[in-house]
Amino acid sequence: MDSSDLLPVGRRVAYWRRRRRMSQQVFADRLGKSKSWVDKIERGVRSLDKVSTLRDIAAVLRIDTAVLLGRDVQPVVVVERVQGVERIRAALSTYEIAVGRPAAHPLVLPADPVGPGCRARVGDVPACPVPAGRSGGPGSAGRRAAGRRR
Incomplete structure (x- = not known):
């Protein structure tokens, strides 16, 4: 549960606005409202009673309306x-x-079981012969590549 889930709507608006690093003025401008309106909403002096306003705020904050309402x-x-x-x-x-x-x-x-062609087991791993044409030793891939360049 996020710490913003226990807050009133206005406080959630302030929380998400700060998380988006927006000033009240920038937020108000994007909403087409005044800075005073935003301040009153965030302090709980004014209520958010229109669904369209909640949607606009959620869109500006880039969150779901359910998150804004605390019903994430x-x-x-x-x-x-x-x-x-x-x-x-x-x-x-x-x-x-x-x-x-x-x-x-x-x-x-x-x-x-030890598979066909395996001589013995080393610990829990069968020690099987290496298929023809593959030495498998250290640096063998480098030697094969060098042979092709000649």
Whole structure:
């Protein structure tokens, strides 16, 4: 919840005007109102009772009218994105983390058998022969590129 959600409409107008780095005079000019009118709205002396005025203010401040009224509703796209993040977070929590915290729900995978053509296993990784034509050694890509230039 944003700190502006608890404020009266006039205070929200002032909050968003300051966030947009607009003076009361510039804001008033863009609305076609006087600086005095803006000051009274922001202090709550004058009420915002016309929907058209609320829309104009929201447009100048580049915010939704619902935000101005304190009824900020997240769009469906944002809700879906948050749910997607939660699904990813849940999936990642099944893995053990390098900092030593055990996973909430450890995922047990079957051990892979040593594949055909593999000589042995080094730790948990099969030590398989490198396919023909690829040495795979350090700097081998540079040597191959140098050979083509000759």
